[in-house]
Amino acid sequence: MNQPIANLRKVRSVELRTTAAADSADFYENVWGLSTVERGEEGAWLRGTGEEHHVLQLTAADQNGLGRITFAVSTPADVDEAARRLAERDIPIVAGPGPTGEIAAGYGVSFVDLEGRVVQLLADAYAVAAMHRADAVPVGVTHIVLNTVDIDAAVAFYTDVLGMRVSDWSEHQMAFLRCNSDHHSIAFNQAGWTAINHVAYEMPSVDHFMRGIGRLRHHGVLPMWGPGRHGPGDNTFSYFADPGGLVCEYTSGIAQVEEDRWLCRVWRRVPELSDTWGTAGPPSAEVRSHMAGVPDDGAFAHRPDLRELAHR
Structure with a gap:
């Protein structure tokens, strides 16, 4: 019997593809209560009051959808072991394992599930000091x-x-x-x-x-x-x-x-x-x-070959 690929600790963040990136970034900062970490033409990264570097990534797109779900794991060794177990199961890896080079840094591996959703396992990402705000904003x-x-x-x-x-x-x-x-x-x-x-x-x-x-x-x-x-x-x-x-x-x-x-x-x-x-x-x-929502093929939309690999 196969073991799970990793021990997930929690959801770190979610990336959303959106047709209204600029307006949505304004909404999540000025109305919803998140704080902007970084923002550019392609999207934005926003944090809550917790210790995660960011909890929401908005990416400009022609159609709404899920970009990626990121889970926390404990160590880079856990990421490497997860990648080994993914390979044993023939589950398509789309990035890593290794340093991500992304805004929150960290060491990760990304793969696709049966419906094309991208899942990332991430260790050693940047942390930020928790914010002790009295107003009603999300953690x-x-x-x-x-x-x-x-x-x-x-x-x-x-x-x-x-x-x-x-x-x-x-x-x-x-x-x-x-x-x-x-x-x-x-x-x-x-x-x-x-x-x-x-x-x-x-x-x-x-x-x-x-x-x-x-x-x-x-x-x-x-x-x-x-x-x-x-x-x-x-x-x-x-x-x-x-x-x-x-x-x-x-x-x-x-x-x-x-x-x-x-x-x-x-x-x-x-x-x-x-x-x-x-x-x-x-x-x-x-x-x-x-x-x-709208039908979302996720990674399969850009990599049709992944669909066949994911269903082997």
Whole structure:
């Protein structure tokens, strides 16, 4: 039996391809509450109040999509071992292992999953001092939800290859996967095409969460769905659309998993469990449309040869 390629510590950052890079960079800095690390014509890198060099990379593109998900691993030796295990499994490596030469530096390896998403494992990246801000701004990215055409295959890949654990199911529509004590870092949603569904940003408390929603209202940005509290994960939620139409979420209070005591359950998809507060109502057609995204072949769009390699 193959071992997982690495021990993932957490999500470091997410790269989003966007048709509105400049406007989105303004939004995430001036409205959403992130701080710009660097910005240029091709995009921007933004941090939260945590210690990650950046948590969001925006890259200018002709079509919205997922650029890359970066997970933290402990050491360069872990990266080299992950690359060796990827090669043993014939999983296509698109960069590394080695020094990345990127803005956050570090030592990494990047590969593609079954649907063309690029996943990076990164060690020794630059860290920054945590910011102790009193205003209601995000700590960083806490989870990413991905639309998949085959939820069983996606879950199998991320559990078998990446060693993630399934915390819960929402019937056979969504699966919530963890890599640490947080209930989920990645979730998959069964859909008609592969796409980014949304990115969630952690707020330090429910008070910060609500005050953040208030700040967005002050800027004329209203929630598409929320505020409420989900059943699976027990986290608060409020979903918004950025200028490019990608969905971003404020959340807080994610359930913490004790590995030897947690029991995975299958939640029914009913309004009282999708929002246990009963404040948000069912998701609107608008938020469902935004979360559906557009068909995204990821790395396969530029490297058709990778599709065949990924499915050998």
